[in-house]
Amino acid sequence: MKVSQSFLCAASLAGISVCFSTTASATYCVGINAVxxxxxxxxxxxxxxxxxxxxxxxxxxxxxxxxxxxYVEKLTPLNGVDKPYPLVFISAGIPSGSVWLNTPDNRKGWATYFLDQGYQVYIIDITANGRSGQEDLSKYPLRIGSTVSIHEDGFTAPEIVNPFPQSQGHNQWPGNGTKGDPIFDAFFAATVPLTSNKTALELSMRAGGCYLLGLIGESYLIAHSNGASYSALMSDECPDLVRATLNLEPGNIPFQSLIGNSTTPAVGRTTARPWGLTETPLTYDPPVTNVTTDLVTVEVGVDTPALRSCFIQSNTTGGGIHTLPQIAKVPYVMFTASASPHITYDHCFISYLSQAGVTDVTWIKFGDLGLEGNGHFFFLEVNNMELVKVVEAEIEKRS
Known part of the structure; x- marks a missing residue:
């Protein structure tokens, strides 16, 4: 659509006329153009x-x-807070906490939605990521946060490489989801480095997260992807300060890592998180003194592209099943999109948590509610305002 615009021109120091539009339109202000x-x-x-x-x-x-x-941003509604418990947003670190503010095509983000509903909102950057911390590279060596291929294949355009059947339903990303598309480029530009020292990161997030909660009081944690590692650590350390964890496609898949969703064991699937949900110790009962011998795992299920196999504790070795008494104190809510890789393996959380004695678990699959076509970053996608209401309903019923 052609838009009529008026312009204001001025001479620069080099004698070149520079002109600026004095009007705006829907197309003129999409994405980064809205700057x-x-x-x-x-x-x-x-x-x-x-x-x-x-x-x-x-x-x-x-x-x-x-x-x-x-780094913590405290956002307060202009008309005041009228909800009893704050919300703390935790990202995986790619992008940083800024991902909650608005979408790559410059629509309203989830943080703003909850502010409109009267919630006190906190957004954090995880340790050694974004604006958190002055990186001591001996303690927090940095690595790349992601690549174009990881973003395209796992987040914005899985339907192109088709690594799992459900990917063909993905149609909610705002753009074509590939390098060169202005919305993808805006999204990928927000990628920041992560630390390769997962142990230091987790220990810091356990302490720092509970320190924050000690100051602001009992709160809901909204964690996306690997951000759910940190909500788990905070539930383990200070469960009385966590009202519930709202886990948006948690990336801390029990005992394993899956990238690219390949069913070839040597490609994209590796052993990870020896403590189940984390790299660092969790409170188990009976206590785990040697994670290698006490938390012995067994693969269950037939591994297919549409439904991945899982790893849970073996009940024949390692001294029996170890439960998670601290994490079990906190309601665990998980949300999964219909066209994301997570639809093929989020059931592994249910198996693991049930075995570990975590009984207050709710799994919401958006597809079952008629909300179809979403990928891993569904809170940025076209129908994000429909999805956030589902999350809000889970918070409201627990408040």
């Missing part, structure tokens, strides 16, 4: 406070640096 001053924001008005919480001084040469602090 232009003429474009009206899609966000709601709110108050914003910024904090760096926790952290410790550590030696650096002849002086010190601060390490392990969490």
């Amino acid at each position: 232009r001053p003429q474009c009206k924001t899609q966000e709601s008005a709110y108050y914003r406070d910024v904090f760096f919480l926790g952290g410790q001084y550590i030696p650096s040469g002849t002086s010190f640096i601060m390490s392990d602090q969490l």
Whole structure:
């Protein structure tokens, strides 16, 4: 659609005339184009406070640096808070916590939606990611956060490589989901490095997350992908401060890692998270003293592209089944999209948690509610405002 626009021109120092549009249109202000001053924001008005919480001084040469602090944004509705419990948003780190604010095509994000409903909202950047911490590279060596192939095949356009049958239903991403598409480019540009030291990261997130909750009180944790590792750690460390965890396609698949959804064992599937949901210790009963000998796993199910096999505890070795008494104190809610790789393996969480004595578990598959076509980053997709209402309903019934 051709849009009539007026322009304001001025001479630059080099004598070149530079012109700016003084009007805006729906097409003119899509995605990163909305950075232009003429474009009206899609966000709601709110108050914003910024904090760096926790952290410790550590030696650096002849002086010190601060390490392990969490960047926290406190967002408060302009008209005040009228919900009893805050929401804490935790991303996987690719992108950082900014992913909750708006979508790559500049529509309203989930943080704004919940502000509109009267919630107190907190957004964090995980340790050594985004704006959290001054990275001590000896403690937090950095690695790439993702690649174009990982993004396209697993997040924005799985239907092209077709690694699992359900991928053919993916149709909710705002754009074609590939490199060169302006919406994909805006999304991928937000990718930031992660640390390869998962042990230090998890220990820091356990401490820093519970420190935050100790200051703000009992809260709901909304965690996406590998962010669910950190909601699990906080549930284990300070369950009385966690109202419930809302896990959006949790990436901490018990005892394994799956990337690309290949059914070839040597491709995309590796052993991971020896403690089940985490790389670092969780509170088990009976206590786990040697994770290698106490948490022995067994593969269950036939591994197919449409339904992956799972790893759970073996009940014949390792001294019997070990339960998770701390995590069991916290309601666990999981959301899975119909055309994401997670639809093929999120059932593994149900098997693992049930075996470990976690009984307050709710699994919501959006496809069962008639909400079809979504991928792994469904909270950024075209129908994100329909999906968020499902999540809100789970929060409301527990408040």
